Amino acid sequence: MKRYSGFSLLKNALSYHENWQKVWRNPTPKKDYDVIIVGGGGHGLATAYYLAKIHGITNVAVVEKGYLGGGNTARNTTIIRSNYLWDEAAQLYELSLKLWEGLSQELNYNVMFSQRGVLNLGHNLQDMRDIERRVNANRLNGIDGEVVTPQRIKEIAPLINISPDSRYPILGASWQPRGGTARHDAVAWGYARGADALGVDMIQQTEVTGIRRKDGAVVGVETSNGFIGARKVACVTAGNSGVVAAMAGLRLPVESRPLQALVSEPIKPCLDTVVMSNAVHGYISQSDKGDLVIGAGVDSYNGYGQRGSFHVVEHTVQAICELFPAFSRVSMNRQWGGIVDTCPDACPIISKTSVDGLYFNCGWGTGGFKATPGSGYVFADTVANDRPHPLAEAFNLDRFNTGALIDEHGAAGVAH
């Protein structure tokens, strides 16, 4: 892999950019692999990268039905934070945040991880109790965070409305300075380029249509381009997990729902942090291009349509206009939806299954993007060693039987 740098840019500019190397190969699939990863989104690509990089397993294929990073990786609002309430979730997301902090250098690909901080607003007394509880828990877990006053919020985000006369006035917030945003596409491309350089095959435009098993163990996958053998199959297909699980005769406690987002036209920088509110339900940041990137709530019904209902968008925009009355005259440029696989406890499943050699990583709900590096890291470890990574243990499938859920609903603020 030819490394990227300011120097390489200059050198290539002198040759009219005619000599750049391909970011990844476009190989013909081999007959079989040690590991097949189903799903070429951020999590799948990260899994492939860490399998190769840390565990030395390079005979790996990522099989993607569309194009790399084309699912939720391409459709989210790019928020990164680790200030989750429960120990299990906080430790997983904090591992992820630590990996984010060195990711551009690790991958030699600038994922533009911008630590501009995340505010989770509180609008009533119970919100504030929950914020205190979460920030205290974060602090004792070694995760940065503080509880801030409305005045401090106003300093961080000057256009925000902290009037006590609002319908739901802002009483305070949690503030995680290390949180922020990253360039979503770059994450997928960076991991793909890194994995490719280590020998991983990216098989795009190839849909997995079946999971072939023999004597209770996985032997490979049927695809739209024929059978590919594998000793292990790791499924990371957010938005389609239930369908893929059914191919192996498994059921998952996930439901797939539309999650909508929208962006404004680019405006001059005026919001230099990420603002999230559970009570009025909206979240917003401003991209490096100037777009206001806004997230809506999950639609109530199951859907695979990558679109949701307009009234959900209306409600989100109302929330944004409540928080930032000045944005009322800015315009929405584009809206879209992703499909999120939601678990009953708003936490993921990173687990072995009852089929030998078959692993699932799913159910991230609205929290998937920020977890990309950590998810790939612990899942690669789980697949490589055929036992849960210590940080993945709590996220096993069996928790739904025992009742040991890790309930991040509500307590963690908006779970995005």
Add this chain to the structure above:
Amino acid sequence: MLLIYCPNCLEYREEEEFSYGGEAHIARPLNPETLSDAQWADYLFFRTNPRGIHHEMWYHATGCRRYFNATRNTVTYEILETYQVGTQPQITGTEA
């Protein structure tokens, strides 16, 4: 935004009048105490979540306040029928 035919009100009404009630036709086990944890978990948490035909409950919250069932395609969002709780759908299968 969905337009939903309420089989009690006998009218098409806007989605905003309804709330979603989850998958339909999941009967509560008659003797929960006799079930294993896994069987109970299956009832509690595991849903079919199909890509295609889905039988689901809706609740006409600002209308008649009645639950009813709908057969809806989860890809196209087309609602193929709505029917009363306790009755069976006319349209079944997985693909639209």
Add this chain to the structure above:
Amino acid sequence: MRQLNRLLAAGRTDQNKVLNFTFNGKDYQGVAGDTLASALLANGIDVVGRSFKYARPRGIFGHGPEEPNAIMQIGSGASTIPNLKATQVELYEGLEAASVNGWPSVNFDIMGLIGAFGRLMPPGFYYKTFMYPKKLWMTYEHFIRKAAGLGSSPVESDPDSYEKLNQHCDVLVVGAGPAGLVAAREAARTGARVIIADEQSEFGGSLLASTQLIDGLSATQWVADITKELGAFSNVQRLPRSTVFGYYDHNFLAILERRTDHLGISAPSGPRQCMHRVRAAQVVLATGAFERPLVFAHNDIPGVMLASSVSTYVNRYGVAPGNRLVLAVTNDNAYQTAIDWYHTGRTVVAVVDSRTAPNGVLVEQVRALGIQILEGHGLIEAVGSKRVRKALVAPINEAGSEVTGSVQSLVCDLIASSGGWSAAIHLSSHTGAKPVWDASVVSFRPGESKQQERSAGACKGTFGVLDGLIEGANAGAEAAKLAGFGEGQVQFPTPLIDQIIEQPQQALFLVPHSKTTSRAPSQFVDFQLDVSAAGIELAVLEGFESVEHVKRYTALGFGTDQGKLGNINGMAILAKALGQGIAETGTTIFRPSYTPTTFGAIAGRDINHLFDPERYTAMHRWHVDSGAEFENVGQWKRPWYFPQVNETMQQAVDREGLAVRNSVGILDATTLGKIDIQGPDAAEFITRMYTNSYLKLAPGKCRYGVMLKEDGMIFDDGVCACLSENHYLMFTTTGGAAGVLSWLELWQQTEWPELQVYFTSVTDHWATATVTGPNARKVIAKVCQDIDLASESFGFMDWREGTVSGVAARVFRISFTGELSYEVNVPAHYGRYIWEQLIEAGAEFNITPYGTETMHVLRAEKGFIIVGQDTDGSMTPADMNMDWVVGKNKAFSFIGKRSLERSDSVRENRKQLVGLKTLDPSAVLPEGAQVVNDPNQPIPMSMQGHVTSSYYSASLGHSIALAVIKGGLSRMGDTIHCPAADGSSIAAEIVSSVFYDPTGARQND
């Protein structure tokens, strides 16, 4: 200033009405009917903006929503609007416009120097650099962000209001060009309710700039006639200035109508914009088409425009945006621009046609005018800096892939180009219909309909006006029929119009240059974001093969014109680089909004205090008058505390609490949810919902219950009273009322329809005043004579019907304070009256109104939980030390029971509710503090639980707290620690959660 480009022929403008406006602080004049763009062109303004990445000078390129360059900040102060396209801004007197980029000015932009280093900024350059040293990224980004954005957001609140209108119609016609107008007319005459919406200021679409005759009339006269005709139908709603910006499921479409933006300061008060939320039975899409510019070197220099835009400025606005025109085409259609320009009296230098031997009707007309036609030529490069000075043209091969002869230079100041037309398939694409490439018209056509819609005219790839009229009429009749009106037959005769026979066009997108694309001067595809043909080829070279990858890598189509101008060119260039056809390359899916949509209009009225309804009790005004501070609880406004003059919150709460403990207090408890439950199976049903049994609850009796979700976790709690046989009143928490009612209905309707039981929310029917404290009985005795208040006849957890101050009342002896309590319920409209009567009756005992904060303290002293504060959705009754409320021997397996037996529910070491007593009695633990065993443990610390409730108790003289702690019930007497952010720590002892009157003697009094 003289408008040097203003023509004598006024087009649709009124040159007698002069309008003054400013652009970048300088005064100019335009005329009524101008857009800002036409006025700027009339005044000879070349540079109107700077490009995003390279800060290159840019001029007006188009005449509609495809405009990528002329992005303006309109107005100032609180009512400023960012990012309007000058081509869509109607001119009004006093309009203030400013370019959104360029410093110190748009004509001299210091950032333009960066453009000189453009070669260092190919697509994706930022992914490849700014990585080292790691800590500098935030600094790099700081400077990158300085260049971000187009216009500026206002900083003040929006002074305007926005309206919403929910509408139904039988046929919605989108677009009032030729096809849309006749479609609407055909639908209208059937009696169907028709809405026809068009984004422009007047109906007519492309006909507004047409020189063709229709039915022997000028096109604009024909438009005026049919528009009037439509207005005569009472079943037709005409919506000009109205953009259908999104097509959603089940034929729901959203229309943004701009009501006052075009009126400037003369705008009347009232909504600025109106959002029509339309449910249409049938839809006719007649949204027209966008002309494609040709991609050639330096095609972004001001003075390069679309051919149809030049014609539009000439014919519709009476403005000639230059003097010497060079027209570059691949088709017959654009020859009209040469004819239009010729008639302005200005010079057509040449028509440069990529085809060999063109000989269509229009071509021959141009030839007949003596205009030079360079056949088999390409316009390969524009020359100039802030205005075009020359066009470089050269012969090209038949495939349009390379320059085959020597380059000649044509002196000109205006270049217009046309690479054909692209159907505006956006709305059809919103529905999920997959567009289909049709090489015969060099355009996508809408895919198979996914909704009740059909396209007609240019948006379907039918580019001739006559064919569009026929298609539109058929579409209107068909839509009406499917909506239940008419027979589907067209009634009106087809308008008479000359059909211009056109020779085949050439599918040319990128005009070849003498140099390879990578070495040629930039050939721009997406102007706003500086995406060039070389950039697209580079993306392919680097292995990005999917159209989505290339779009994302290069930012193609991500500007505010949403790729209307450049997307198809970009895809064609991509297809060629991949060595495949456009059909295989695919298209991207268009998403709403069709054009940018004001957030305020999407929000509508549901902001400020209408964001969520506020609910008030009948006594609310009294609380306000008494100086109460309020707390939001769900949608309710509840008094939080009642401060007296110069009192702090703590002082007020201390005073209120002591009054209750020592004499009597009064609380407005109206907001608790109340559900009236009746039916022969009511008791059975209630017993299934609560953890305890109600089968033996007698009339006159109350019982406290806890409700679980099926996962065994506490979800709500409250008292349920038996009013009479088969008749119960269930109290819920304030915030949980609606959820509990739905919950009851869910189970009754879907699981146990055989149970005869009925529910009615009566929360709003009753007002409740809680009189509590040792003197409570004395107060009630003064206002209620028909209830025997003696404890032996009206005991704790009893309720009685009686008369309070002459009002029929239900009085409940239930207590959330641990004191003798009477909850007086009266019909809501007597609420304030009863409240005042009780205050008056209690005056001699100094009856003290108290709020939710004191209520919380008093109940915490008693160890009573608040669901949602002491529980969080992961707590069972056992965790709350409330096993006593679980009827383990109930016949029916109540909701949630089975989950209480899961292995995790019965595990040791679950978090359990306990009391905490700080070692320093004055230290109040923060609510939300985490509990650890060893305050000196290094981070990460082992957290044992957290403080759920914490107060200073005036009556006990020390602080109290409730907490949930792992195995807490077996750790009585242990010392735990709550570390604070500042490194300090508060030590506390684990004690019983009941701090006050553990035997309950006071409430039972």
